[in-house]
Amino acid sequence: MHTDEQSLLAEADRRALAYTAGIAERPAFPRTSAIAALSAFNEPWPAQGRAAGQVLQQLDDLASPATVASNGPRYFGFVIGATLPAAAAAERLVLAWDQCASSFDNSPAADAIERVAGRWITEALDLPRDSAVGFGTSATACTLACLAAARRVLLARQGWDFDGDGLNGAPEVRVVISASAHITVKKALRILGFGINRLILAPTDEHGRVDPRQLPELDERTLLCLQAGEVNTGEFDPFLALIPRAKAAGAWVHVDGAFGLWARCSGQAQLVDGVELADSWTTDGHKWLNSPYDGAMAICRDAAALAAAMNSDAVYATASQDAQKNLNLEFSRRARGVAIWAALAALGRDGLRELLDRHLRQARELAERLRAAGFEVLNRVVLNQVLVRADSDAQTLAIREAAQASGQVWFGPTLWQGRPAFRLSLSSWRTTDADVDSLATLLIELRQRTAV
Structure with a gap:
């Protein structure tokens, strides 16, 4: 490596280490002055390049x-975990490798x-191996990858060649989603052309769960x-009340488990009983596994169905059915699964369970303290979410x-x-x-301070 390149990367490491070392002291959300300083980036593209160190x-x-201190200990927004040291270290090495991790030919290691x-x-996750x-x-x-595979299979069962004939004249695939479905599921469905107005909403109970008694009609499409x-x-x-009914009707079941699917690894695994009966699942690493961003998983029971839907073989670049370029949207891709491997390897089965169970306990204890102080806790706190309301909307x-303005938490x-x-x-x-x-102390103090 050229000496200048070595020095630059060493300086980047020094700055990154300093940032991480001070993460606990950073405001949970950046101060107004720091945000204002970003205007310095709003400049014309320079004709002459600057020195890399500059x-x-x-x-x-x-x-x-x-930056938002979401990699710190006092960030409680959007189910975002901090990056585990082993996963962060793996990311640095993967960056140095600079692999196009599409297949064995491009990167045997990845x-x-x-x-x-x-x-x-x-x-x-105790899903089909x-x-x-x-x-x-x-x-x-x-989710988009899984739902694309699902539609392709459902149409094939009706004798329709989706790859060859597309959607014009195809039998309609009915989509039933929870009335409280996450926006990302709706986005994926919209991009795939299902049409938001044509989605069928399954009514939910007071906890936001699909009510089996009001489940819309299901069929093989x-x-x-x-x-x-x-x-x-x-x-x-x-799941145990819903998925067997769906399977009996010939429907495809997809489960959005962006963070909740990890409960399968916790002491509360019974909460997710029956989820293994579905056809496909999605989950994120950056949430509860505490791996870096840009690392999620499309999981499909019918491996051939996902591979056929996502296949990107070319005459100059063929690969096995289960090569990563044939299991997701990207052809050229980074080796994002390496950080997932590193997180799982560093935690082990017991360490992951301890991490999840600690958050479950902390959520229950936080809810109990806030409830005792007069807050209304709106959910049953079965997982790591605490939903809170004060005496009035105002x-x-x-x-x-x-x-948020305090900078202590976000x-x-x-x-x-x-x-x-x-x-x-x-x-x-x-x-x-x-x-x-x-x-909890801050919230209780703020409640007292804002009391009418």
Whole structure:
């Protein structure tokens, strides 16, 4: 390696290490002055390039102070975990490898490691062991891949060649989704051309779960989308009451398990009983596994169905059916499954369970303390989500805004049953009991301060 390149990368490592070392002291959300300083990036593209060291310095000096400390211990928004050290280290090495991890021919190392990671994922989540596992950019992209495979199979069962004839004149595939389905599922369906107005909503109960008594009619042309971990309450659709009915009707069942599917690895695995009966699943790594962003999984019971739907073989680049380029959207792709492997290898089965169970306990204890202080806890806290409301809508908004402005913590707004609330997510491996105690203390103080 050229000396200048070595020096530059060493300086990048030094700055990155300094950033990580100070993550606990950073404001949970950047200060106004730091955000204003970002305007310095708004400049014309220079005719003459700058020195690489200067580029790096500008990034660190201007952008680092304006980052959200979601990699820290006091971030409770959007079910975002911090990156485990082993996964972060793996990412650095993968960047140095700079592999096009599409197949064995492009990267034997990435191919081998991602195959193991896929096997470990099915073991951890206790899903059919011969399922295909594609490592994609996000749960949205992975959902799109799974739903594309589902539609292709459902049409094939009706004698329709989707690959050859497309959708013009094809039998209609009916889509039934939960009335509380996540927006990313709706986005994937919209992109695939199903039409938001044509989706059939399955009514939910007071916890946000699909109500089996009100399940719409299903048949052999139906795609049923369920969820493991409702985004506000953390609740699970009753899979044992729903999936056998769907399978008996010939429907395809997909489960959105972006964060909730990881409960299969916890001491509360019974919450997800029956999810293994579905046809496909999606989950994220950056949420509860605490791996880096750009690492989600499309999992399909019928491995050949996912591979056929996503196939991208070319005359100059053929690969096995289960090559990663044939299991997800990307042809040229980074070896994103390596960080997933590193997280699973570093935690082990027991370590992952301990991490998840700690968050489950912290969520219950946080809910109990807030409830005792007069807050209304709106969910049953079966997972790592605590859904909270104060004495009035105005006070709920005021507490959330004051907490965000404090810089001590960050969490976001939501609406539950048409009224404002806020959602506290326990997801980061860095979050200690002391951090949760500080969050509760702050919220209680703000409630007292904003009381009418």
